[in-house]
Amino acid sequence: MGILENKARARLFYKYLSKIYDRINPFIWNEEMRDEALEWLALEQDDRVLDVGCGTGFGTEGLLQHTDDVHGLDQSIHQMQKAWKKFGKHDRVRFYRGDAERLPFADNTFDHLWSSGSIEYWPNPVDALEEFRRVTKPGGRVLVVGPDYPNSVVMQKLADAIMLFYDEEEGDRMFSEAGYTEFDHYIQQASPGSPKAITTIATVPGDTADVDTTAENEVIVDDATDEPVVDESTA
């Protein structure tokens, strides 16, 4: 497991990287790639979407171009502080500090889920993918962007030492193990020679008729702590 596939280390890493993140990010993950991925997610105006590992809000900004009901979650307060500067703390987006592998939301809370550039830091990605399936309604789409596994042996060794890089075969294993049966992977790249991203779009299995449409599945937030209040009977 790579050195950054550890929640405490990733938090410390982003305490410092948050200062320059928006300046270096476009070399690896740019607007063109994000907008292409957003087309695949095919959102409608009133869809409720969760952005997991929202960071400074680069994906969030793209999601807001498609729907007004956007929720962002990240484990790094330093990254989210940058996002608050862009969107306000309690304005267009609801923000939560939390862990991708243990989401503080009831089942079927969101229509779709987006997570760009965060999976590489999770020690147990299958747990997080299961959580995504739980909080997203059956028939909803889960889109995950991660770093594609490099081809050269030297780069593979380096990549493995740092964090999770994976190819389509490993993507198949993780998504299947997390209970998805329908998914596709796409390879994206900012420019020739730059690191490639592997973007997976999965459909949440299950019968849409099983979702309780009478319940609002509201995300209720404690104003004092900014934490969602989860109904333990359903979460």
Ligand SMILES: C[S@@+](CC[C@H](N)C(=O)[O-])C[C@H]1O[C@@H](n2cnc3c(N)ncnc32)[C@H](O)[C@@H]1O
């Ligand atoms: C490369 S940034 C991606 C930010 C944004 N999604 C984007 O597209 O630019 C990765 C983010 O994942 C967050 N992260 C890492 N591990 C996490 C976890 N276990 N739960 C929630 N967020 C996590 C980091 O704090 C960081 O903000």
